[in-house]
Amino acid sequence: MNAAAADWSAYDRPELRSAIATGLPGGREEVLLVAEGMHCASCVGRLRKLLGPQVQDLRINLASRTLEFVHDPRRQALSALLAQIDAAGFEPQVLAQDAGRTRARHRRRAELVRIGVAVIGAMQVMMLAWPTYFEGGAIEADIAALMRWAQLLLATPVVFYAGWPFLAGGWRALRERVPTMDLPVALSLLIAWAASALRVVTGQGELYFDAATMFVMLLGLARYFEGLSRSRAGERMRLLAGRRPLTAVREQGGTTQTVPLATLQAGDLLRVAPGEALPADGELLDETAQLDESLLSGESQPVLHRRGDTVLAGSLNLAPATLRLRVREAGSGTRLAQITRLLQQAQDDRPRVQLLADRYAGHFVLAVMALALGGAWYWWPQDADKALGVALAVLVASCPCALSLAVPTVHAAASSLLARRGVLMARPRALARLTQVDTVLFDKTGTLTRPDLAVAQVLPLAEHDAGACRRLAAGLERGLTHPIARALTAGTSELPPAQDIRLQAGGVSGRIDGRHYWIGAPEQAAQAVALPAGPQAAQASWLLLCQDQRPLALFGLRAELRPEAPRLIALLRGQGLAMELLTGDAEAPARALAARAGIAALRSRQTPEQKLARLQELQSQGRVVMAVGDGINDAPFLAAADVAVAMPQGAALAQARADVVLVGDSLSGLATLRGVARQAQRRLRQNLAWALGYNLVVLPLALGGWLTPWLAALGMSLSSLLVVGNALRLDTGER
Numbered sequence: 001m002n003a004a005a006a007d008w009s010a011y012d013r014p015e016l017r018s019a020i021a022t023g024l025p026g027g028r029e030e031v032l033l034v035a036e037g038m039h040c041a042s043c044v045g046r047l048r049k050l051l052g053p054q055v056q057d058l059r060i061n062l063a064s065r066t067l068e069f070v071h072d073p074r075r076q077a078l079s080a081l082l083a084q085i086d087a088a089g090f091e092p093q094v095l096a097q098d099a100g101r102t103r104a105r106h107r108r109r110a111e112l113v114r115i116g117v118a119v120i121g122a123m124q125v126m127m128l129a130w131p132t133y134f135e136g137g138a139i140e141a142d143i144a145a146l147m148r149w150a151q152l153l154l155a156t157p158v159v160f161y162a163g164w165p166f167l168a169g170g171w172r173a174l175r176e177r178v179p180t181m182d183l184p185v186a187l188s189l190l191i192a193w194a195a196s197a198l199r200v201v202t203g204q205g206e207l208y209f210d211a212a213t214m215f216v217m218l219l220g221l222a223r224y225f226e227g228l229s230r231s232r233a234g235e236r237m238r239l240l241a242g243r244r245p246l247t248a249v250r251e252q253g254g255t256t257q258t259v260p261l262a263t264l265q266a267g268d269l270l271r272v273a274p275g276e277a278l279p280a281d282g283e284l285l286d287e288t289a290q291l292d293e294s295l296l297s298g299e300s301q302p303v304l305h306r307r308g309d310t311v312l313a314g315s316l317n318l319a320p321a322t323l324r325l326r327v328r329e330a331g332s333g334t335r336l337a338q339i340t341r342l343l344q345q346a347q348d349d350r351p352r353v354q355l356l357a358d359r360y361a362g363h364f365v366l367a368v369m370a371l372a373l374g375g376a377w378y379w380w381p382q383d384a385d386k387a388l389g390v391a392l393a394v395l396v397a398s399c400p401c402a403l404s405l406a407v408p409t410v411h412a413a414a415s416s417l418l419a420r421r422g423v424l425m426a427r428p429r430a431l432a433r434l435t436q437v438d439t440v441l442f443d444k445t446g447t448l449t450r451p452d453l454a455v456a457q458v459l460p461l462a463e464h465d466a467g468a469c470r471r472l473a474a475g476l477e478r479g480l481t482h483p484i485a486r487a488l489t490a491g492t493s494e495l496p497p498a499q500d501i502r503l504q505a506g507g508v509s510g511r512i513d514g515r516h517y518w519i520g521a522p523e524q525a526a527q528a529v530a531l532p533a534g535p536q537a538a539q540a541s542w543l544l545l546c547q548d549q550r551p552l553a554l555f556g557l558r559a560e561l562r563p564e565a566p567r568l569i570a571l572l573r574g575q576g577l578a579m580e581l582l583t584g585d586a587e588a589p590a591r592a593l594a595a596r597a598g599i600a601a602l603r604s605r606q607t608p609e610q611k612l613a614r615l616q617e618l619q620s621q622g623r624v625v626m627a628v629g630d631g632i633n634d635a636p637f638l639a640a641a642d643v644a645v646a647m648p649q650g651a652a653l654a655q656a657r658a659d660v661v662l663v664g665d666s667l668s669g670l671a672t673l674r675g676v677a678r679q680a681q682r683r684l685r686q687n688l689a690w691a692l693g694y695n696l697v698v699l700p701l702a703l704g705g706w707l708t709p710w711l712a713a714l715g716m717s718l719s720s721l722l723v724v725g726n727a728l729r730l731d732t733g734e735r
Helices: 014-020 041-051 078-087 099-133 141-162 164-176 182-202 209-233 235-243 335-348 352-379 384-397 401-419 430-434 444-448 466-477 483-489 565-574 587-597 608-620 632-640 652-656 669-703 709-731
Strands: 021-023 029-036 056-061 066-071 091-094 247-252 255-260 269-272 281-284 288-292 303-306 323-329 439-442 454-460 499-504 507-512 515-520 541-547 550-558 578-582 601-603 625-629 643-646
Touching: 029 078, 041 056, 041 066, 041 078, 066 078, 078 091, 099 141, 099 164, 099 209, 141 164, 141 182, 141 209, 164 182, 182 209, 182 352, 182 384, 209 384, 209 709, 352 384, 352 669, 384 669, 384 709, 401 669, 401 709, 430 643, 430 669, 439 444, 439 608, 444 483, 444 578, 444 587, 454 466, 454 483, 466 483, 466 507, 466 515, 466 541, 466 550, 483 550, 565 578, 565 587, 565 669, 578 587, 578 608, 587 601, 608 625, 608 632, 625 632, 632 643, 669 709
Parallel strands: 439 578, 439 625, 578 601, 625 643
Antiparallel strands: 021 029, 029 066, 029 091, 056 066, 247 255, 247 269, 269 323, 281 323, 288 303, 454 550, 499 507, 507 515, 515 541, 541 550
């Protein structure tokens, strides 16, 4: 792209401002973009020279080829800056901005500044306090007094600036009367600083500035690394958000125009340049296209698509040429948007064990404060200094950080690991139930088989020819999303308009040209019809088209068994799981497919109500059932299952009731899912055991006066980091 050909004016449109820029005080905006063609330090220098005089807070990252800067759109349009960057030989790509991500990034920067203040202050305070660590380390009184005042001077910004998040959190806990782990932290900091400051003024008594500053430093570092681990676990959502295009190149009347994504409509023709992400779901118009779908499905290899295939927003065009597509879904209707919403839903999900841990953490905070007060009261008559040290050590060492982190870090790590393998945990709370599953119920069409059915044969039974019968059937099914409807309407044109369309058990009815038509399972028809015989016919699913209850034609539909299905069934059987196929299909094709998949138990011609009844029957026997389905008819079935798994092409209603969505469109994710669930439960139990065991050990030590406040701070921070590190072992543990 060159400056003459590029149209950057779309980025000045009001409808794009909230997506591409983060508002700052004074009307300024922060923008993040990729500069293609930035390869070396010389390139960085050129960009600094170009943009430095025009923008503020310019940050250039050579490794990621990103630019970040603040500018005032009232003084200079963003499109003018983009045009200058493009003219300099660096093709700019503006990245979507997420307000939450931006706030998190600024928060991490502020945390680093606070940690820096805490590290410098703590080191200086400890150097000044070192004589008190050793017996016989007395120094002259004037110098000792000076060093005590210096400790006060250095510790004050550490406690009240670097430690401000803990103090503010403690105040909120008091104000809202909800005990959180910030409360004992804030109390210990204030007690240590206030008691030490009073002793500096009076000139006598032991100081605790070293413990307070070290506590702020260690806890700040622990929380920062915990935040990084959470950030790492949520990396997929950030990558998906970054993959979201902001504009599209629309083709209209032989010309192209760059337009905001919000203006796209179904039927628009789009062009996607090499290396760019597809802006919408659509139909491929070129002969072939190679796409990178790794973020959407977990598939690491490029995927080859052919003319007429559905291609998804967020996929990268890997071909050396521009591809063309016709829009089917844009904006919130794309698969990318649906996956992002499910990821956000998963982040908000709070498993029962986490709710229990959070509840008991609050009770634990109150117990710790009571123990600290009791320890101080016990030691005060013997040694006031030791009483204060005991109180501080109990407050610091028993801070329930590790207990509060034990569950969410494991679920975040497990969800991230599964997402990279094409398995999206819509509700992480299902991880616990997955380890208890003993029965799996499979749907057939779109689940054990590939989602697309094909009409293998049309057998006219009356005066209409095969083509006319096909058009009548397609007219009845038009507008429906089931795989059968897609198969009957594929490749048809000039469909007759149908009225009074009704979905019924076993079929679809409607009126065309004043006549009543019905299509559905042959055994549901008013007149019996003999089905074709033979091995091939037995593997097809047959539908009957009737006009006013008179048979017109039989349609034979075929679906290919997913290639990974037999291996998955064998793996699940090896894990001791019972499996059953529940399908609305006829007995013969259902049994033929079940035999190829390796499933012995099956029930054919099942209505949604019958599927639900079978699931509830198994649950009444004490079975823990995982249901795997696709399509709107599976919604009640999935809603009642102990663990519900939906395929990616499934209807939105089915996916809304699913605990898990296999976005990779492969059943092999089920084996990965169970393995990670077992691993996650082990890590969770280990974390809870460690958090509780650690507190049972350190509490007696702190109450007995054997644990100094600074050692308590070190132990508490290491305990939190250990919990986080154990959760992240999911990435390298067994599969």
